[in-house]
Amino acid sequence: MPAACDSKTGVVLLDTREHTPDHEHAAHLKLADGLAQLLGCPRLDPAAPATAADRYYYVPTETLVDPQRHAALGIRTEQDLFGGLVAYPYMATKAISHPLPADASFPPGWTDAFALQASDALLRGYTVFSKTDARTAARLLLLDGPVRIKPVLACAGRGQQVIDTADALEPLLADMDDQALAVWGLVLEEDLSEVQTFSVGQVRVAGLTCSYHGTQQLTHDHQGTEVYGGSDLIVVRGDYQALLQLPLEDHLRLAINQAMAYERAAEQHFPGFVASRRNYDIARGTTAQGHVRSGVLEQSWRLGGASSAELLALQAFADDPALQRVRASTHEVFGTPDLPTDATLFYQGIDSELGQLSKYARIREHDHSE
Structure with a gap:
């Protein structure tokens, strides 16, 4: 109801x-x-x-x-x-996920306290707001291996480049607007190989709270480019502590705890921060030295690719007070697929930019056990 x-x-x-x-x-x-x-x-x-x-x-x-x-x-x-x-604008992006290099410039509202508190939940990297500081950060990070350059306003990994030398940074900086860089920032981060990306999140609507962990799938668009294809989530009624009660592999438990640490730092150090939808991408991969590293890449405090699955889970929990856990998924399919009988369709048609596309969500594996 x-x-x-x-x-x-x-x-x-x-x-x-x-x-x-x-x-x-x-x-x-x-x-x-x-x-x-x-x-x-x-x-x-x-x-x-x-x-x-x-x-x-x-x-x-x-x-x-x-x-x-x-x-x-x-x-x-x-x-x-x-x-x-x-x-402040930078708080809405992945710019918060790293500290500044020493003596760097920064925008109004910047605080190093967030990255200091959340350090165990972060990969090694820097956020910069000028090209001079970008060069400094690149020199420091390149001492340990390749560096990933990440525009903070891009989504789904678009626009990212990996560099092996300081000279390789220059053509990337040449295309950047100094004024936009000063407002939004740029992320330079250690590049990982064999990367797995996990999603951890929580939504709070209509007196309901549900939390989840999950993975993202990739698909190919009509041009053959690999793009986001959907999310597969295990959603529980309750907060992150309820999520941690599930039987979890160690790397998943770590990812959830890192998302919680990241979120606590935001709540403590970002005045005026409120969010009913919280989603975090956590990467696990191998550094150039062969070490396995895990850290939060970025946050999403807005509706996103997983939100249709979040909605179906919320509706299921609202309809059945005894329900404790569901598996919910989103799917983005190019072409004209046969939809599953349990699909809830969110879009189907010929998009003016992407062509024939279907977007739907499903909910499965209802679990009433506590």
């Missing part, structure tokens, strides 16, 4: 991006519809005129920046949105 929505008058999709692809917009609307059902509210057109009595639940397409500005919309706590809110 949906939760009562006596404090909210509707759910509104808040698209803050300059451009949203067709398939993403359709999936976002479907997600907003599902959240509205959970909350017992209608989904409203964002263009609908608001009155002083309106209290909306927002579904933003990005992590929101500037709590004071968004308080005017009524976004103050995690009960007001599916996503997250931070005080």
Whole structure:
């Protein structure tokens, strides 16, 4: 049964991006519809005129920046949105995942305290906000092996390059805008081989909390490029401690604990941070010296590729109070596949940029045991 929505008058999709692809917009609307059902509210057109009595639940397409500005919309706590809110732009990106090199420049609101507290959960690397500091960071990291250059606004690993020499950094820096770099930053990180990437996350909606661990799958688009193909999640009712009660392999238990440490550091050192949707990518791989390393790559405090599976899990827990665990998955398939009979379709059509695409989610393996 949906939760009562006596404090909210509707759910509104808040698209803050300059451009949203067709398939993403359709999936976002479907997600907003599902959240509205959970909350017992209608989904409203964002263009609908608001009155002083309106209290909306927002579904933003990005992590929101500037709590004071968004308080005017009524976004103050995690009960007001599916996503997250931070005080400064860099806090919304993977820039937080590393400290600065010594004597580096930094933007307003920067704190080294986050990386210091979360150090055991991080890979070796640096965040920089200028080209001069990027050169310094590269020289330091290259002493131990290849370095991965990671633009902080790119998704799904796009735009990343691996360098073996300091000279190889220069053409990459030449393409970067100094002003954007000063606001958003750039990550330089030890490059790992034989990498496995795990997802750890938590969502809190309509009085429900569920937490999960999972993996991502890759697929090929119509051009043959390897791209994100979906997520497979084990979702439990409750917080991260409930997740840790599962029988877990050591590397998974470590990944969950690293995500928790990363999140605690954010809650402690980022004033104004709130999030009802929390997702962390944790990489496990081998360094140039042959050491196995695990660390949080980045956070997602906004709706993401796994959110359709998160929604189905929330709905299952809401419908069945005895349910303790489910397996939920998302799938992005290029072409015209035969959909499984248990698929919940989020998009199917010819996207103007990607071509024929289907996006769906499934939920399986219901478990009532405690």
